[in-house]
Structure formats: structure tokens, C-alpha cells
Amino acid sequence: MRTVNLLVAIAAMAGIVTGQAQAWEALPDKAPEPADNPTTVAKVELGKMLYFDPRFSSTGSVSCFSCHNVMEGGDDHMPTSIGVHGQKGGRNAPTVWNAAFHSVQFWDGRAASLEDQAKGPPVNPIEMGMTSLGAVIDRVRAIPGYKPYFEAAFGPGEVVTMDNAAKAIAAYERTLITPGSAYDRFAKGETAALTAGQQRGMEALQAVGCTSCHQGPAFNGPALPIGTGFFMKFPTIAGSPYVTKYDLVADDGRFVSTSAEGDRHLWRVPTLRNLEFTAPYMHNGAVKTLPEAVRVMASTQLGQTLDDQQVDEMVAFLMSLSGPFPLQTMPRLPATPGDLLD
Ligand code: HEC
Ligand code: HEC
Numbered sequence: 214m215r216t217v218n219l220l221v222a223i224a225a226m227a228g229i230v231t232g233q234a235q236a237w238e239a240l241p242d243k244a245p246e247p248a249d250n251p252t253t254v255a256k257v258e259l260g261k262m263l264y265f266d267p268r269f270s271s272t273g274s275v276s277c278f279s280c281h282n283v284m285e286g287g288d289d290h291m292p293t294s295i296g297v298h299g300q301k302g303g304r305n306a307p308t309v310w311n312a313a314f315h316s317v318q319f320w321d322g323r324a325a326s327l328e329d330q331a332k333g334p335p336v337n338p339i340e341m342g343m344t345s346l347g348a349v350i351d352r353v354r355a356i357p358g359y360k361p362y363f364e365a366a367f368g369p370g371e372v373v374t375m376d377n378a379a380k381a382i383a384a385y386e387r388t389l390i391t392p393g394s395a396y397d398r399f400a401k402g403e404t405a406a407l408t409a410g411q412q413r414g415m416e417a418l419q420a421v422g423c424t425s426c427h428q429g430p431a432f433n434g435p436a437l438p439i440g441t442g443f444f445m446k447f448p449t450i451a452g453s454p455y456v457t458k459y460d461l462v463a464d465d466g467r468f469v470s471t472s473a474e475g476d477r478h479l480w481r482v483p484t485l486r487n488l489e490f491t492a493p494y495m496h497n498g499a500v501k502t503l504p505e506a507v508r509v510m511a512s513t514q515l516g517q518t519l520d521d522q523q524v525d526e527m528v529a530f531l532m533s534l535s536g537p538f539p540l541q542t543m544p545r546l547p548a549t550p551g552d553l554l555d
Contacts (some may be wrong), residue, residue, distance in 0.1 A: 238430040240486070241398040244313030245385040246511075247439060250328060252384045255366040260385030262362065262544045263378055269335050269349050271342035272297045274555045275314070277334065277382070281309040283389060283541050286490030292498030297342035303464065305498035308491045311484055313387040314431040320496040322442035322481040323470040327383035332375060346375045358547020388539065391487060395533040407533055414530030417523050422463070424517045432485035432534070448513035455509045459499040462525060468494070472548040486534045503528050 246252050263269070264283075267276040280294045281287050287308035289295075294306045303321055312318065317325055324330040334340040335349045343349045353359055354373050363372045366381055396415075398406035407415065418424055426445050431436055434443030444467060448456050456462060467476035480496060493499065494506040504524050511517045519527070 239400040256384035260381035296340040317442035325440035331379040414526035
């Protein structure tokens with residue numbers, strides 16, 4: 214997995230310093246997909262079933278949906294998530310809405326793709342607690358009613374595999390996107406889609422420097438190939454009072470997964486879409502409200518203190534990045550013969 218070095222950010226900042234206009238881009242109507250996993254109706258249907266099915270956790274009670282509620286913000290509204298046996302994890306659950314537009318997954322970008330990411334939670338001891346991916350796929354195979362769905366998605370034969378399960382989940386996640394927000398309509402030329410206050414907030418985002426990091430259609434950085442992360446130091450300004458207030462340096466960020474000294478406190482730049490539905494904020498979920506998250510960012514990343522009007526207008530703009538959410542319906546799942554936990 215590659216890392217984009219700070220030069221990209223410096224170049225982006227230079228654009229702002231010289232007053233170069235920010236390109237305000239609408240979210241595409243379709244998420245990018247890898248050549249070896251084109252999205253099909255049959256894969257999406259299977260992926261959605263697996264996503265909602267709690268039977269692939271050690272207790273039979275935790276599914277992807279438990280922590281990523283797609284009937285709302287795509288997260289769980291807790292500072293850090295609760296998995297099997299009531300265990301608490303160390304980081305905040307990010308939203309699955311528009312995760313398909315991230316070039317790497319997780320707060321620290323340790324998974325290169327949605328396919329890779331989907332193999333993590335089932336064997337995470339705190340999340341779904343299965344002992345191995347083999348044990349996960351054995352649980353799927355023990356439910357014979359799944360086989361026709363795998364065959365519809367991947368063809369006949371020995372297709373009930375973990376790789377195919379992950380591909381199907383990723384295909385479903387690529388449908389969890391929200392183009393067509395008020396901001397998107399504005400970016401496409403519908404000038405009345407944003408209020409005057411929202412437009413001032415949008416300009417402030419650029420003038421203050423937020424868009425040096427939060428740029429592009431998902432506000433998560435420049436367009437990069439899948440597997441290449443756009444990482445930034447957080448906090449950048451070590452002396453910000455918010456650093457101790459919200460305990461922002463306890464977690465070493467990307468360093469935890471790479472052990473590379475240069476990765477200490479590097480984090481992937483997250484999306485700013487649908488924030489209205491994803492409180493609390495930051496990797497540790499320590500910041501409870503959106504206005505406060507905006508103040509924290511201005512201080513920790515740019516060394517600035519915003520006045521109340523700037524904060525209000527920026528938040529009003531961020532609200533224009535919400536939805537619309539495609540309707541979600543619960544899937545019907547095949548039966549378990551006998552005892553699931555046998
Ligand atoms: C117990 C709660 C829990 C469960 C169950 C769970 N997740 Fe997550 N998910 C999290 C947390 C917490 C993170 C962030 C972890 C990190 O970054 O270190 C995360 C990260 C993600 C991301 C990355 C999003 C981003 O912006 O980087 C995706 C996608 C995702 N999960 C999908 C899934 C899928 C698919 C499943 C089921 C196979 C699943 N999750 C099960 C809590 C959970
Ligand atoms: C130098 C790069 C950089 C700049 C500048 C920056 N951010 Fe961020 N932003 C990040 C990173 C990295 C994170 C992830 C923080 C973490 O890991 O907790 C983040 C997180 C956020 C979050 C929390 C997202 C969530 O889902 O919890 C919000 C909101 C946000 N930024 C808004 C802003 C605003 C508004 C500005 C301008 C005032 C701004 N950012 C400036 C890099 C930046």
C-alpha cells in the first residue's frame with residue numbers, strides 16, 4: 214500500500230495561498246469498482262444478506278449491521294463500538310455510507326480495499342470474535358440455503374469461499390452511496406440549492422484551509438488509485454488546547470499497524486459527507502457535536518480560532534453534504550439446520 218507524502222498537501226495548500234479556485238465536485242452516481250469485482254445485482258443481493266446476518270460472529274449475535282446501521286448514519290453513535298460479549302473496541306465506527314469512495318479503509322488506512330476490509334471484522338476478537346476465516350466460511354457452508362445465492366453471483370462450482378463472501382459484501386457497500394445532496398446539486402450548477410449562509414460556509418472552508426486536506430467529491434482528499442492512502446498528521450498543532458481536552462494523541466494512528474516512525478499520528482483524511490448523522494466524531498469518538506468538531510479541526514490542524522458565525526456557516530454548509538439515502542430493505546435469510554453454535 215502506498216502513502217501520499219506531504220508534498221501533495223503542500224501543493225494543495227499552495228493552491229489556496231495563491232488563491233487558485235477550489236474545484237467543487239459533485240459525487241459521481243456510481244462508486245469505482247475493481248476490475249476483478251464488477252458490481253452485479255446477484256452479488257449485491259448476496260452481500261446484503263451477509264452484511265445483515267449475525268450468524269458469522271462467535272456468539273451468533275453481531276453482524277456488520279450491528280455497528281454500521283444503514284437505516285441511519287451507517288455507524289453506531291458510540292465513541293467506540295461494542296462487539297461480542299459486550300467488549301468495547303478502541304476506535305469509533307466510521308460510516309459505511311460512501312466508504313466506497315475511500316482509496317483505503319479504516320481510520321489508519323490499513324486495508325487497501327472494501328474486499329480486504331470485509332475479512333477483518335469476523336475474526337477481530339472484539340468485534341465478531343470468530344477464530345479464523347475458515348471457521349467463518351464453515352458457518353456459511355452450514356447454511357445450505359446460501360449456496361444458490363453464491364452460484365447466482367459467482368457461477369456454479371465450489372464458490373462458497375471467503376474471498377467471494379468479501380467480494381459480495383464489497384459490492385453491496387458500493388451501493389451505499391449518496392450522490393444528489395444539496396451540495397451536489399449546487400456543484401452541478403443549481404445555484405439555489407445552497408442558502409447564502411451555506412455558500413459563505415463553503416467559501417470559509419476553503420479560505421480557512423480545510424480543503425487543503427478535505428478536498429474532492431467526498432471531501433476525503435484527492436482522487437487516488439484504490440490502495441493508495443491520503444494520510445495527514447492529526448493533531449498537526451501539538452500545542453492546541455483540544456489535544457489534552459479530547460485525548461487526541463493516546464492512539465498512535467497509522468504507526469500501530471505499520472510500526473514506521475514516520476506514521477506516528479498519521480490518519481487517513483475522512484469524508485465530510487453525512488456528518489449530521491455520524492456523531493460522535495474523530496477516531497476516538499471524543500468530540501460530541503459537529504460545531505465542536507469544526508472548532509477542534511481549525512485549532513489542531515490550522516492553528517486558528519474560528520468565531521461563532523464562521524462555525525455556524527461551516528456547519529450549515531456541512532449539512533448540505535447529507536443524503537439522499539437510497540431506501541434500505543431488510544433481506545430474507547436462509548435457515549440454519551440444527552444448532553448454530555454446535
Ligand atoms: C463491533 C462493531 C463492528 C462490527 C461488527 C463491524 N464493524 Fe466495521 N468498523 C468498526 C470500527 C470500530 C471500525 C474502525 C476501526 C479502525 O479504523 O481501526 C470499522 C471500520 C469499517 C470500515 C471502514 C470505513 C472507513 O471509513 O474506513 C468499513 C467499510 C466497515 N467497517 C465495514 C464493516 C463490515 C462489512 C462488517 C461486517 C463484515 C463490519 N464492518 C463489522 C466497527 C464494526
Ligand atoms: C492537515 C489536514 C487537515 C485539515 C487542514 C483539516 N482536517 Fe479535518 N481531518 C483531518 C484528519 C486526518 C482527520 C481524522 C482525525 C482523526 O483521526 O480523529 C480529520 C477529521 C475531521 C472531522 C471528523 C470526521 C469524523 O467522521 O469524525 C471533521 C468534521 C473535520 N475533519 C472537519 C474539518 C474542517 C471543518 C476543517 C477546517 C476548519 C478541517 N477538517 C481541516 C485532516 C484535516
